[in-house]
Amino acid sequence: MIKIDNLHANIEGKEILKGLSLEVKAGEIHAIMGPNGAGKSTLASVLAGREEYEVTEGSVQFDGEDLLEMDTEDRAREGLFLAFQYPVEIPGVSNVNFLRTAINETREHKKEDPISAKDFMAMVREKSALVELDSKLASRSVNEGFSGGEKKRNEIFQMAMLNPKLAILDETDSGLDIDALRIVANGVNTLKSDKNATIVITHYQRLLDYIVPDFVHVLYDGKIVKTGTKELALQLEEKGYDWIKEELAN
Amino acid sequence: MSMIAENKKEFISRLSRTSISIPEELKSLAEATLENTDLPTTRNEHWKYTRVAKLSKIDFKNSAGNVQNIEDFIIDPTKATFVFVNGHYAADLSSTEIPEGVTVELLSDSGMTSSIIKNEGEVFNALNTTHLIDGASITIADKAQVETPIQVIHILDGNEQLSNFKTVINAGAFSKANIVEGFFATEGSEKSFANVTAEIKVGANAFLTIDKVQFENEASFHISTEQIEQDKDSTFTINTITLNGGLVRNNLNVDVIGENCTTHLNGAYILKGKQHVDNHSIMDHKVPNCESHELYKGVMDENSTAVFNGKVYVRKDAQKINAFQSNRNVLLSDNAAVNSKPELEIYADDVKCSHGSTTGQLDDDAIFYLRARGLSRRAATQLLVSAFITEVIDHIENENVRAFTFDLLKKRYGWDVTPEDFH
Numbered sequence: 001m002i003k004i005d006n007l008h009a010n011i012e013g014k015e016i017l018k019g020l021s022l023e024v025k026a027g028e029i030h031a032i033m034g035p036n037g038a039g040k041s042t043l044a045s046v047l048a049g050r051e052e053y054e055v056t057e058g059s060v061q062f063d064g065e066d067l068l069e070m071d072t073e074d075r076a077r078e079g080l081f082l083a084f085q086y087p088v089e090i091p092g093v094s095n096v097n098f099l100r101t102a103i104n105e106t107r108e109h110k111k112e113d114p115i116s117a118k119d120f121m122a123m124v125r126e127k128s129a130l131v132e133l134d135s136k137l138a139s140r141s142v143n144e145g146f147s148g149g150e151k152k153r154n155e156i157f158q159m160a161m162l163n164p165k166l167a168i169l170d171e172t173d174s175g176l177d178i179d180a181l182r183i184v185a186n187g188v189n190t191l192k193s194d195k196n197a198t199i200v201i202t203h204y205q206r207l208l209d210y211i212v213p214d215f216v217h218v219l220y221d222g223k224i225v226k227t228g229t230k231e232l233a234l235q236l237e238e239k240g241y242d243w244i245k246e247e248l249a250n
Numbered sequence: 251m252s253m254i255a256e257n258k259k260e261f262i263s264r265l266s267r268t269s270i271s272i273p274e275e276l277k278s279l280a281e282a283t284l285e286n287t288d289l290p291t292t293r294n295e296h297w298k299y300t301r302v303a304k305l306s307k308i309d310f311k312n313s314a315g316n317v318q319n320i321e322d323f324i325i326d327p328t329k330a331t332f333v334f335v336n337g338h339y340a341a342d343l344s345s346t347e348i349p350e351g352v353t354v355e356l357l358s359d360s361g362m363t364s365s366i367i368k369n370e371g372e373v374f375n376a377l378n379t380t381h382l383i384d385g386a387s388i389t390i391a392d393k394a395q396v397e398t399p400i401q402v403i404h405i406l407d408g409n410e411q412l413s414n415f416k417t418v419i420n421a422g423a424f425s426k427a428n429i430v431e432g433f434f435a436t437e438g439s440e441k442s443f444a445n446v447t448a449e450i451k452v453g454a455n456a457f458l459t460i461d462k463v464q465f466e467n468e469a470s471f472h473i474s475t476e477q478i479e480q481d482k483d484s485t486f487t488i489n490t491i492t493l494n495g496g497l498v499r500n501n502l503n504v505d506v507i508g509e510n511c512t513t514h515l516n517g518a519y520i521l522k523g524k525q526h527v528d529n530h531s532i533m534d535h536k537v538p539n540c541e542s543h544e545l546y547k548g549v550m551d552e553n554s555t556a557v558f559n560g561k562v563y564v565r566k567d568a569q570k571i572n573a574f575q576s577n578r579n580v581l582l583s584d585n586a587a588v589n590s591k592p593e594l595e596i597y598a599d600d601v602k603c604s605h606g607s608t609t610g611q612l613d614d615d616a617i618f619y620l621r622a623r624g625l626s627r628r629a630a631t632q633l634l635v636s637a638f639i640t641e642v643i644d645h646i647e648n649e650n651v652r653a654f655t656f657d658l659l660k661k662r663y664g665w666d667v668t669p670e671d672f673h
Binding site for chain 2: 006048049050051070072073075076077080081084087088090093097098099101102103105106109141142149158162
């Protein structure tokens, strides 16, 4: 699905990713954990194509294509989805209107016909129910006046509407109470299939009780320094990151 | 200065004086102004950002033009549509099924008996008086509730045409009406100039809404002055939508002379190329217990320039006034510019007033967010500017005017916006 090899990236001349490698196959869930400043959100931003970041070395293959050569919108149309850590409020633009445009631009990209109004509305109803997002919220201005939990649920609603191959959840769990966390996790689990994959970036092990990863990676100082299974997340929760730093030092 | 004065006479030397019956006193005042007043330069505070010198270099003519097809210029399908070409009434293009309670006369038939437009020192108003071609005088009878909009369409046709055109609107007490005005130019018309005045009286407890759409062309000039007088308990709304025109200057002056009035001034301007659009408004609260709401929003692309100068006066004894004014602009190009000057002059001490002006670019984070969902940069930009400008267009109650505006946006800017999308 995605193969990241020796990725180096800068922002404003400061190197954040320092040779990151990671491979995710279809049907897998990978969790990336790490201390503040390790480069977790930078990885998400670089994969989504944020222009402030400069890739200086390495490669990213997405379904055999060179991801780094694609514009942000083409990455999305090819099936990469980023659930934002801080979803943007866009006054005046309704959620459903922009999602219809997004779906139709993706369909056009794939040389498919636009979605019918009827099918689209049916999909809105089905997918908003999945994340228990009030259908009124679904048609309101994008994230405007949404609570923190509603914003994150809206991200998963959009993910459900766009049905990506690879979803990257950037700290989607931060700031969620346990009920909202369950709803979000349930949405992600329902959307999971053997044809798609998920990368969960998180600070806390808590989310991984609900979205069970196949692999857990520790991102530290711009690199993946340790890979394990879900037990590794529990270890990190218990012991913090210092023992990993020590392991690295030796 | 004298150069311009000389040129000024030159630029209208081929035009004949008005044949419309106008009171002598008014005529001679206008003649004196025309004789003694130069075209304004940017040294004049009211024309600081708008250069009109190039008008003086054109040798203007006036003819009735030759317009055959007005399909593109019909904003509302109303059967009460009065069409003027270069200021001349075009009977064959008009349809005159006037709704009950409304009288429409040509100024060439009715003449003028008085005027509330300031001629002194205002050279374009004076020129409009001395060289008036024709215009429409619309009277809404007292208590008439007019469901059908009355539409006035003015078309510039041909090269170097100067049209001095006027509308007079009298909305009787307790009446309600919607007037739609459209200003257009035929394809290929170059360097033509619509010099327009409007005199509008809103009677006691009347509701009058004017929807004004300006879509001339990038080689045209348009200067208009609207003088409005609002009597007690009345509600007046004007929506000014400017989408095309090389140089456009709108002077909008509202005098509120009766208590308990409401005034809405809404404006949207979406510009590209080398367009220059200047909206000057004066909202004058002379009496207490009134409210006014002014919202002007603009989107400027390429090398276009917008000017906004909105002045709100609250006179000494005009207590309990709520006056709000807002001008917001989005620049889509590094070469586009805005000069925005909101002004408040308050002489009363018990009022609620606010004004504000913002100019900026589109939010990069919002564009990235939309692109990350698969929208092209172009679609994302269009969605954001549409949302921005729709706030103004939403104030237009006449659905046909709204739909026509969105059609023009598609035609000129390629915006494919469905108005319902924003509700």
